[in-house]
Amino acid sequence: MQIYTREQIEQVVGLDDTALGVIRDAFTALGRGEVVQPPILSMALEEANGEVDVKTAHIRGLKHFAIKVSPGFFNNPARGLPSLNGLMVVFSAETGVAEALLNDGGYLTAIRTALAGAVAAECLSRPDSKRVALIGAGEQAGLQLEALRLVRDIESVDVWARDKERAEHFARETEERLGLTVRSHDSLHAVCENADIIVTATPSRSPLLELSMLPAGVHVTAMGSDSPEKRELDSDVLTGCNHFVCDSRSQSEINGELKGLEEAPSFEVHELGALLAAGHRLREQANDEEDGQQFITVADLTGTGVQDTAIASLALARLTHQ
Amino acid sequence: MQIYTREQIEQVVGLDDTALGVIRDAFTALGRGEVVQPPILSMALEEANGEVDVKTAHIRGLKHFAIKVSPGFFNNPARGLPSLNGLMVVFSAETGVAEALLNDGGYLTAIRTALAGAVAAECLSRPDSKRVALIGAGEQAGLQLEALRLVRDIESVDVWARDKERAEHFARETEERLGLTVRSHDSLHAVCENADIIVTATPSRSPLLELSMLPAGVHVTAMGSDSPEKRELDSDVLTGCNHFVCDSRSQSEINGELKGLEEAPSFEVHELGALLAAGHRLREQANDEEDGQQFITVADLTGTGVQDTAIASLALARLTHQ
Known part of the structure; x- marks a missing residue:
């Protein structure tokens, strides 16, 4: 061997x-x-x-x-x-x-996790997505951004982290390294405000994002929660978004965002692989495609x-x- | 590394x-x-x-x-x-x-499996056990025998295998290598007849041992079944023995002999570790110790x-x- x-x-x-x-x-x-x-x-x-x-x-x-x-x-x-x-x-x-x-x-693991974020964004985000909000400023946040560039023409980045200095350092370092406009923010509302794609990449144990923070047409990838005690999304994000997609329903129920619900989901739970296999494009298949561009989509990735x-x-x- | x-x-x-x-x-x-x-x-x-x-x-x-x-x-x-x-x-x-x-x-794995058989026999078999019956003539049957010699003064061995030639070869080879009397048998009844300890070490998918084959006072270690499709003991061995012990109840229910029962066990299911931790000696703690020496004990080992x-x-x- x-x-x-x-x-x-x-x-x-x-x-x-x-x-x-x-x-x-x-x-x-x-x-x-x-x-x-x-x-x-x-x-x-x-x-x-x-x-x-x-x-x-x-x-x-x-x-x-x-x-x-x-x-x-x-x-x-x-x-x-x-x-x-x-x-x-x-x-x-x-x-x-x-x-x-x-x-x-x-x-x-870091690479395949970032690539799953890109696959989710490719499947779910608006094709013209240009502006990314990163919640978290660790190694995986940077990798998620780099992977997104494989599937969307990203022009600018907003970043928030619990540790403000870390977010500022991330912004400077990333702007220099990737040649993108990167700004750090003090508030979650501000960082999300103009985003086309939001990626949460934190070890948070309590919800960070609420539905009220999400602009119309945004796609959210939540990849931080991968164990029973972690959670990044308020339940209202799950119940209020237009489409909720996970990498594995059984894993999301134990380790991901579905475990945060107090009762069985009242909405359809999609799995990413099933969407890809069936060629579903959720935004394009809305009753009115223009409406589809206003959809809020959420992908919960636990790692498979x-x-x-x-x-x-x-x-x-x-x-x-x- | x-x-x-x-x-x-x-x-x-x-x-x-x-x-x-x-x-x-x-x-x-x-x-x-x-x-x-x-x-x-x-x-x-x-x-x-x-x-x-x-x-x-x-x-x-x-x-x-x-x-x-x-x-x-x-x-x-x-x-x-x-x-x-x-x-x-x-x-x-x-x-x-x-x-x-x-x-x-x-x-x-082979070594720790054989040693678990010895620990079970040390805990459950009569201290004066001298005669071992082996059901199965593969590598693990030989290792189980060798491990038993660490805890009991084994003098003679009887062996049965589905492949008669393999049993005969095992008998000759083991007699020479360990200096024990080893005899191969054609029937399961005959191989069990005079046993103090019986060890089943086969990949059988249907029960081999029935209660009627077991002499009074015998201890049986069934170590072959370690997956959902394998089984070595008829249900009447579990329901009819005096004490049923397993290495892990949850594993025995999925991979071991407990899965063969059609309904929840009506008898007490002991775990080997709990007996050891509590210092239980099931034969000695019978109402009448002489009765205890007539007990049939069964250990189901799935490997932990x-x-x-x-x-x-x-x-x-x-x-x-x-």
């Missing part, structure tokens, strides 16, 4: 159109019923303020499947270590033989095993020049 | 009293509520006649936890590959950092994550001379 380091993996997989296509195809296969994706294995290690998740999926026809282990240990920063970690083991889908260990430290198997397969193919 | 090969691991971990103690302590910790053990992650890859299970557990106070991946791909023998495979990744329980990959090909973390921790400590 071959081990690959984060550095090796970073050299071959990044935010590009091929990787975007791989994640889009993975969701489409999921929507077509061509994927076996068991529930997440999750274990808490309370005394270390830690948790570990294991995700996997098998995409029929693919030669490999990955088992991805994601530890999050939140006392690590005090020790000078990152909280998040991770690795993927890639197995032959024909023999079960372990072929490679991708010791990526969570890099591929099918993304892990897809991105690991791409990495392994490139690492071994298959 | 260090990778260790099967050969390296075989040199430091085997069936000995220390490893037995580690598995006994792991079950005791489980019984004391000192273990976090999430449900098994299980995925089927039907077109390859394959499946993969992921098990883990955290034992409070232990410096490491293991995530164990066990692929079983049953078309492999036709390709000249073993069906079963496996590896464990060992993580720090304080930081979540991956410290070692034990690329053991399932060796540690706590065993994996325990044996992986022992292996890593020995490999790194901690």
Whole structure:
């Protein structure tokens, strides 16, 4: 079995159109019923303020499947270590033989998460979307922005973070790095006001966005909530938007935004893969297409095993020049 | 991260009293509520006649936890590959950092499974047990026998297997290797007739043992059934024995012998760890101890994550001379 380091993996997989296509195809296969994706294995290690998740999926026809282990240990920063970690083991889908260990430290998870945001925006946001609001100013917020540029012609960015200095630093750094207009804001209302696309990428444990903050025609991708205690959207966003879409309904009910509802949803819950498989374009299929452009759409992304198997397969193919 | 090969691991971990103690302590910790053990992650890859299970557990106070991946791909023998495979990744329980990959090909699983059989027999069988009946003549049957010798003074062995030649070969080979009297039998009735301890170690999909085959005072360990389609014991063994014990009730209901019952058990379901933690000796605590020696006890072992973390921790400590 071959081990690959984060550095090796970073050299071959990044935010590009091929990787975007791989994640889009993975969701489409999921929507077509061509994927076996068991529930997440999750274990808490309370005394270390830690948790570990294991995700996997098998995409029929693919030669490999990955088992991805994601530890999050939140006392690590005090020790000078990152909280998040991770690795993927890639197995032959024909023999079960372990072929490679991708010791990526969570890099591929960050990439496939950003690409899922792009796939959601490509499917749900207005095609002329130009202005992005980022809620959160961490690494994933930056990656979500970069991935969005693969699918929409982004011109300007507004950013809000709980830590104002962090938002300001993010704005300066991103403006310089990507050549976009980036402004930081003090209030959630202000950051959302003119957005075409809003991305929430925070570890928040209480809702940040309310329906009243959302301009007509906006698309929201909420990707921060991936465990039972996290939440970014007020229930009124779910009940009041025009279309609510998630990567996996069962995961959204446990780890994502659906768990915040006090009763079973009174609205239709779409899954991203099913929309892609059926070729649905929710805005275009409104009774009146102009109305569709005023729709508020919401995508809740919890992170799925099918993304892990897809991105690991791409990495392994490139690492071994298959 | 260090990778260790099967050969390296075989040199430091085997069936000995220390490893037995580690598995006994792991079950005791489980019984004391000192273990976090999430449900098994299980995925089927039907077109390859394959499946993969992921098990883990955290034992409070232990410096490491293991995530164990066990692929079983049953078309492999036709390709000249073993069906079963496996590896464990060992993580720090304080930081979540991956410290070692034990690329053991399932060796540690085989060892910890045999040791669980010994722990069950130590807890449940008559102390003067001398005669073992093995149902199944594969690698695990041999390991179960060897592990039993750590806890009981075994003098003779009877063996039955669906493949008669395999049973005869097993008998000759084991007699020579261990210096025990070993006889193969054609019928399940005959192989059980004089047994003090019966171990079933088969991949059977239909019950093999019936209550009428079991002599008074016998202890039965059924370790073959570890997935929804497998089963070794007729329901009358569960309902008719004096004490039914499993390694994990929730796993036994899904993967073990409890799933064979048509309705909720009318008898008390013991868990091995709880018995160990409470110091229960079921035979000695009968109303009349002589009656206790006539009890039929049954242990259903499906294989638990706590065993994996325990044996992986022992292996890593020995490999790194901690």
